[in-house]
Amino acid sequence: MPDRLTEDILASLASITRRPPDTIALESPLQDLGLDSLDTITAVFELEDKFGISIPDDDVRSIRTVNDVVEGIRKLVAEKNQA
Amino acid sequence: MSATRVAVTGLGVICALGRNREETWTSLAAGRSGIGPLASVDASKLRFRNGAEVRGYDSNEHFEGNKAGLLDRFAQFALVAAREALRDCGIDAAQDRCAEAAVVTGSSLGGQSSQDAGFVDLYMAGRDRVHPLTIPRTMANAGASHISMEFGFMGPALTVSTACSSANHALGLAFRMVRNGEAPFAIAGGSEAPFSMGLLKAWEAMRVISPDTCRPFCADRRGMILGEGAAMLALEPLEAARARGARIYAEVAGFGMSSDAHHITQPSLEGPLRAMRGALRDAGVAPEQVGYVNAHGTGTAGNDVVEARAIREVFGGHAAHVAVSSTKSMHGHALGAAGALEAVATVLALRHGLLPPTANFTSLDPECEINVVANQARPAGVEYALSNSFAFGGLNAALLFRAFANG
Numbered sequence: 001m002p003d004r005l006t007e008d009i010l011a012s013l014a015s016i017t018r019r020p021p022d023t024i025a026l027e028s029p030l031q032d033l034g035l036d037s038l039d040t041i042t043a044v045f046e047l048e049d050k051f052g053i054s055i056p057d058d059d060v061r062s063i064r065t066v067n068d069v070v071e072g073i074r075k076l077v078a079e080k081n082q083a
Numbered sequence: 084m085s086a087t088r089v090a091v092t093g094l095g096v097i098c099a100l101g102r103n104r105e106e107t108w109t110s111l112a113a114g115r116s117g118i119g120p121l122a123s124v125d126a127s128k129l130r131f132r133n134g135a136e137v138r139g140y141d142s143n144e145h146f147e148g149n150k151a152g153l154l155d156r157f158a159q160f161a162l163v164a165a166r167e168a169l170r171d172c173g174i175d176a177a178q179d180r181c182a183e184a185a186v187v188t189g190s191s192l193g194g195q196s197s198q199d200a201g202f203v204d205l206y207m208a209g210r211d212r213v214h215p216l217t218i219p220r221t222m223a224n225a226g227a228s229h230i231s232m233e234f235g236f237m238g239p240a241l242t243v244s245t246a247c248s249s250a251n252h253a254l255g256l257a258f259r260m261v262r263n264g265e266a267p268f269a270i271a272g273g274s275e276a277p278f279s280m281g282l283l284k285a286w287e288a289m290r291v292i293s294p295d296t297c298r299p300f301c302a303d304r305r306g307m308i309l310g311e312g313a314a315m316l317a318l319e320p321l322e323a324a325r326a327r328g329a330r331i332y333a334e335v336a337g338f339g340m341s342s343d344a345h346h347i348t349q350p351s352l353e354g355p356l357r358a359m360r361g362a363l364r365d366a367g368v369a370p371e372q373v374g375y376v377n378a379h380g381t382g383t384a385g386n387d388v389v390e391a392r393a394i395r396e397v398f399g400g401h402a403a404h405v406a407v408s409s410t411k412s413m414h415g416h417a418l419g420a421a422g423a424l425e426a427v428a429t430v431l432a433l434r435h436g437l438l439p440p441t442a443n444f445t446s447l448d449p450e451c452e453i454n455v456v457a458n459q460a461r462p463a464g465v466e467y468a469l470s471n472s473f474a475f476g477g478l479n480a481a482l483l484f485r486a487f488a489n490g
Contacts, residue, residue, distance in 0.1 A: 036349065037348065037385070038347070038348055038349075041289065041290050045288065057305075058294075058305065060290055
């Protein structure tokens with residue numbers, strides 16, 4: 001079972017890509033979901049707002065899969081909660 | 084009847100590398116970058132810290148009385164560069180053939196900092212009005228209009244706005260006007276002043292600005308660095324320039340443009356390829372005759388790989404012999420002025436037989452297999468040189484220059 005954070009991210013990506021959340025696998029490359037570079041920065045922009053975090057440019061550039069997004073955000077949320 | 088040849092007889096420039104042609108060329112030839120910590124905005128509110136700003140600029144040195152107040156920074160730069168180009172070419176603006184002279188400027192943003200200041204007044208300072216000169220300061224054609232007024236140029240005058248290709252399109256159109264006999268003389272180039280918080284935040288959101296510096300074609304490049312400034316070129320028929328004994332820097336030999344018709348920000352291979360080939364075809368020049376390309380070379384992930392591929396495809400087996408550099412590594416990406424700054428760099432490279440380098444160069448990205456002039460200017464006698472501009476929106480413009488050997 002995916003945890004809450006994963007579910008939230010999958011729901012966001014599902015809404016941006018207009019596809020059912022259960023069709024998005026963690027190992028899916030974002031490109032395969034039909035997200036180009038502009039869609040990706042738009043998705044990241046929405047996720048930053050949702051989780052109250054700021055994702056560095058270099059991290060965004062290195063995103064390849066859905067799991068990269070989930071783990072990147074998990075790390076930043078943990079850092080935020082510790083601060 | 085042979086076609087009219089078009090000469091570049093005057094250059095004017097103000098940018099992070101210098102406040103005139105000579106200072107700018109000295110920096111270009113030395114491979115000295117003008118990129119540094121942003122001084123005109125509070126960079127602590129931004130994800131990036133650096134820019135290529137015009138330093139030590141005082142509008143009072145250039146404009147008397149209230150004149151500066153009528154001009155946004157981008158229009159001031161346009162006038163400063165146009166004045167230098169006019170002085171440099173030695174033409175008397177009051178003489179007859181100047182009445183029909185053309186003025187073609189490029190600007191992506193116009194006077195956006197004046198608009199930004201108006202928004203700060205309205206939405207932050209709680210005022211219910213903006214400065215009455217906001218419209219004349221903001222309009223993108225302000226540079227062209229003020230140049231036309233100051234020198235009494237009454238021929239075709241217009242501003243081209245095609246994002247990062249604006250100045251190349253402007254120069255290409257002016258070149259054709261002179262070649263076709265529509266204008267006996269032209270001042271053309273571009274100007275831009277992008278350093279306001281609102282605009283910088285918009286670039287930050289695009290995630291294409293480097294947190295440190297600009298390293299075009301390098302494996303460890305992290306994006307572009309914004310720049311500001313203006314450059315203007317004086318263009319006239321070669322025969323007219325010769326007849327008056329003018330100094331001829333170089334010729335504009337060809338111009339090619341194309342649209343990707345592909346994606347609003349991601350470049351295609353075909354579009355840049357067709358623009359470069361178009362410039363060569365326009366001049367009747369074979370790829371093997373070209374020795375230097377001043378690349379669009381933004382230092383972004385997207386541009387550099389595609390541009391390098393396009394260059395390899397245009398030049399084929401000759402590609403290894405074509406020196407390529409991106410002077411954006413020194414003067415930054417001045418958006419609608421970029422092509423004009425790079426035209427000046429290319430023209431002076433031909434004149435001096437010295438190719439300005441890509442500064443900040445570390446190691447070549449294996450996906451960008453081109454012959455990069457790295458960090459140090461390279462002496463080379465080149466006859467033809469291309470200068471590329473490829474804009475967001477997929478609008479491409481390539482200029483071809485030819486060295487002038489008093490022949």
